[in-house]
Amino acid sequence: MLLASGPVAAAPGGPWWEVEAEEENPSPFYDSIPYSEIGPKLRDIEQSSNRVQIEVSGQSAGGRDLFVAVVSAPEAGGRLGRYKAIANKMVTDPERAQEMIADLGDYKVPVFVNGSIHGNEYPGTDAALRLIETLAYDDSPEVQAVLENIILVVNVVHNPDGRVLGTRANANGFDINRDMLSQTQPEAKAIVDIMTEWNPLSTLDLHGFVNPMLIEPTTPPHNSNYEYDLYLKWALGSAFAMEDELFARTGLAAQIPYRDFGDGWDDWGGQYVPMYAMYHGSYGHTLETPSRAELGVDAHEAAVWGALNFIVDNKDEMLHDQVEMFRRGVLDIPQLPIPDELLDETTFDQYNELVVQEFPTAHVIPVDEPLQQSPLQAQRLVDFLLFNDVEVEAATAEFTVDGTTYPKGTYVVWMDQAKRSLANTFLEDGKNLSDVQGITFYSPPAVWSHPLLWGATRTVVTDDLAVGTKPVNNAVAASGTVIGTKGVAWAFEPTSLEAFRVANELVADGTAIRRAPEAFSDSGHTFEPGTFVVTGGKSLANSLASGEGLDVYALSAMPDSVAMEPQRIALFSDEGTRHALDQLGFDYDTVSTGDVNGGVVNVDDYDVFVNYSRSFTGLQQSGRDALTAFYAAGGDYVGLRSTGVDHAIDAGIIDAVYDAESGNAIVEVDFADTGAVGGYADSDVAFVFTPTWFTSVGPDVEVAASMGVDDFLVSGYWPGWEVSGAAGQPVVVTTDNGDSDVTLVGLDVTFRGHPENTFRILGNGIFEGLD
Template sequence: MLRRLAASTAAAVLLVTGGNAAAAHADALPSVPPTAPSIGDIAGYPRQATLPVWPDDPDDASIPIGVIPYDEIAPKLNALQASSDRVSARVAGTSSGGYDLYVVTVTAPESRAEAQQQERWKRLIEDDPVRARTDRRLLRDYKTPLFVNANIHGNEWEGTDAALRVIEEYATSTDPAVATLLKRNRLVFNITSNPDGRVAGTRANAAGYDLNRDLTIVSQPETNLIRELAVDVKPIITLDLHGYVSPTLLHPSTPPHNVNNEYDLFIKHALPNALGIEQGLKDLGYPETQSARIPFRDDEPGVWDDFPPIYVPSFSLLQSSIPYTIEAPLNPRGNLTAAEKLRRSGINTDVHEVAIKKSLEYIQTHRDQVIFDQAEVYRRGWAGEPLRDIPDGYVPGWGPEDDYRTEFPRSYVIPAGDRQHSAVAAARLVDLLLGSGGRVWEAERSFRAGGRTYPEGSYVIDLHQPKRGIVNSLLEPGADITDRVSDLYAGPAGWSQGLTWGATVDTLWSDLPRVELDRVYDGVVRGGLPDGRADHRLDIQDAADLRAVNDLLASGARVYRQADGSVVVPAESRRLVKAAVKEHRVTFTKAPKRWSGTLVDEIVVGYVGGVEARDTLADTGFTARQVTAATLAATLTDDVDVLLVASTLNPATLTAENKAALDAYLARGGGVVGLDSAGPAFSNAAGLLSVTANSGPGLASGVVNVVNSGGPITSGAIPHSFIAQPVWYTGLGAGVTVEQSYAADPLLAGWWSAGSPQGQDQAAGQAAIVRGTTAAGNGVVLIGTDPIWRLHAKGLQSQLGRALIWAG
């Protein structure tokens, strides 16, 4: 049954949630790293800079739609800065394709002292929320922030135009109400967060990524800026402007909801503001804007959820913002007249303008309450309080299907020393937590907690911190939601960088280590190598280890692969090993006195696949060359050592010339590594390994338990893996060795049904990674998990790299 609400009853009750003051913390201040400006260095507003002007581009895909082309944005902002002291524009970064990223702040002018006071208040709300929300001067004079993120999907243009329209209006208006608005607010605009796609008319950026799936991986420069703004601006409301869904779609979302959110503090504002935007759309008078689609109100669970924190709104919600996806209603693309394209883009721009202005109106109408509730999220974090049990009917339409909560542990420890699976991965994970707004400490000496002893230098994450939601969302295993929903808007349904990024992370449910802690602001790893003239062993457990190996091979060092997948570099190459340690921060140990291994040549990988395959190979340092069915004869040449099949390659459909090139490659013993369902399909068609591949449902995704059998691919590997439509292997022929299997209870977190031919019960105990050597000498590895998916599961990259080395 659809969850319908009557508009007349949907004004959510605005409750002031009381409670004890946040627990004191020794280093509550400052909330920002030392690299951030000190209060004394903060300048007043406006902060204006002349933006470089780009050459005219007549091929800009914006032009046929009737919206502003990219090359006209900088001149427009420069003119507005010249004419108004309310506008401050800057180049805040560079896109993947090399375009400037523009951030604009619109506010009433501030003296240096006033700007510094605003910064103190912004930090105080997070660091001492009880004091902040009872500070009468703060409540009177704090400029509440609004963040508008426009055009994250490049071919959804109109958010940029709405932002520029609002900026121009507020910059030039003589209306006293606008002057008052800008004295009480800061409006921060990411003008076009995907200029590559805006110019090219593509959803993705120039690197090929959907940026609105990247907010906890942050693999792209554009999402790095979005994350920085979401963390630093601390917006009361965040608007992510999209298209095209008819009628206009407005968050809040359906369940499943991310289990780490203080959802009571969100939904009581998110729903009434959405209803206010809906009324504003009706007031536009267009037939196409007389209703809106609010998923929380109108859709079944799972249709448009806010579960994974990979989207701008779901990430922002974990930053204590009230976020919205706004999907304008009219698609201006395709075979339309020029006049119709212009009409549609004009209505869409009006829609986004309404969303911006109505959200500002909501902030002003409920100013004290929204400040209080943003601070309340932080207060609960400091105090370590459990998530609230939200009663049915808390807002109209709230019911048991919306109840998604987690239990917060007291702390996490990321060990140093021998218990750490990968020191490089640990440092990378710490950087992710810090960049996402979390706080991390380092132990000054060894300590004992949870029945274990930890060495000095271990990282400690005290979950009594203001942004515990995002920290815990990244570190906890996650939730198995299979039995709760039959649909999801998109995967992953489980992510857990704590389990899939290759670092050892221990959960302490009731303990905070009793040891002196120092606040840290970046993850540090130094690497190491043994003393003396011993040969050097490197246990490959991270992409950094693979980069070091590939650098050594390129430098001419002799590298030997061991039976367990580690490598040994003789002492004669110590100078090169030392350089690799300095560059990649990896740790070599002393090789066994009596070792033997296979000499490894520099490996060239031909890959059939998209940007994930390309960039995973780049992350791991392999020399790579894209191969397609149409270019096999030209690209699968004698220097290619291993073929990575990450998308469909059917030998039966090749031209005679390309089929001959493939046959010649396999005849000379070329290696093959196959991923997902494409890999085993190619292997079977080419007559390589004899296996039966089974695929789970397309929706199945998350974190799985695995059992590693050891060997060159999985020796020492982490006991968890990541899936996005899992594959498992049965009917294994002679000579096929299982390196990894799904555990008896495969799914740890995510969604994967049971009780069907595609169910997780069918995969239980079955092979996830297999290898074998053909009669022609081809080393073949098939991997049914997902080591390249959106560059997400970084802890699996070492398994892929080991497979390439073994097969090549």
């Protein structure tokens, strides 16, 4: 039975092992352990074995505990702090870490096993529990060898929400194995904590279902930020060992993509747990068990044992090369290509060329305006980097790069650091792969860039940079400013997510707040379309500046503006759009196809229908009639991507023709001076996965944003983009359909909750209905 109610973790006020039972969806193929029994079982193991310690690393999106088991020899229990200290010394002083390892004499390498990141891939968690039990109680030579050489860190059930609900995703609808670059979800953040605490030598992520069993390493393309030559040597050897152990224990065969596939199962994107782990120096593997039944548990268990035995036999050499990954970064040693002996006919030369790159000298991130596009997003980016174990420093004096002078305190992310691969992955613009012939990605995105897509200004420095810097432990809190001392009202512009969130909070609190749909000038400052205007005393202005980091301006006159009120939103969308609305501070109701067909979307209950993926023609006649009545009565519409655009055209609420292609890129976008895109510079960037542009629009349709002209593709994979016809064409348009306001967005402004800078396009579209 599928639960719709909120989940239950530990008993309220009780210890973690007292888990309240709830209705669950166990595997229909074998007797999988329910989530509610995992905590008590782990507690029993912890109490009866001196080899196991259980930690709660956090809670899932649905509030359920995440259990981490640390399994080690009894004598290692009191030295875990020492082992962690060495693991962390690897990234600050790799050579000293090697000395500490030699001095310690019996250094045990941490190995990470991740159980069932996809909730309905049940065998991973059951295999993890079997593994813990065997290591906890067995005294065989094989077990003793593992305990003497390895500290096993097991995330027993990475997705408890999905295990309870019988779903791939967590309670927020997110596929956590697509979230490691964005880290919108608590389960992803828990993985980051494990990686930065332990720097595990190897990472084994237990999935299903591929037959024969799939054991990575992957096919090309291999991301150019990895130290792939060092990774591949041991990842491939470990895969062979897992294959052998799988066959020996179960008689099952395996397939290794690097050896057996031409392409189609790549490690380009760091959104997956094993690939993210590789940026932390870990030999990462996805394991796809072949069976949904008990045999799937057996297969995972066998493969993991193969990896553990291989590590026991090769620990010192594997550890040496892991530390070498970090040493290359610290000493700015160039990357090396994949060794010839590891290449075969399935590895395309053009893919191998992507493996090696030159790292820049540094990435420079200004703190404040005017050099910083959004101080709040810069703060968010720097704190994100620090959380991920990237070293960030601050300039101790002003300095100049390419004619621009940066003040003291500017953030500098040097690339001569241990985790340069991770730092550059987050901060670079990405690469244009569009001309690479035959390239295939298992899952998007093929490109990402936190500065570009989060709206934080960053400068890449490739030459020598002479400036003193010192480490920072956290970003300086963005401080807003109150400009002016007295006025008829106060204004703040829609240039940040916080501006929208604050505006929605003020509306909800009943504070008188208005929105100016057009640009206006006051006291020498020109305000963006969509600027928020609030009445109140100086204390309110000070609170918005100091507490929220907003620049607040005193107005000498009230501009043309519209009173704001709560927008009642009916939402048909994906998890990324829900996340964007949460970040912007909107309340909404998620509606299903059945709801729409049942007439739920009506003007008595909703002001605006936000649509990500509900076609108009695919509805029953009752649904089409209900929406037609909604639009005719003044209900507003915001349509996203090609499906949202097509819906509006089929519903007859806009006069437009569009084109769309399959693309996966960061593109330049030119913004008009209109409230539909208020708060953006004349030229900015956006992400597209299904790029959609308008080839013609009616005379009453206003173009709010257009694809850039000429070389509009910044990075990514969009074959034929130059001849697509998208250059210079509208990508965001608005129109009035009687009393109904319609906004259509052909960009992927909320893709998996990542492109934060374009969330505001969605917010502006919703607020357009106020005008």
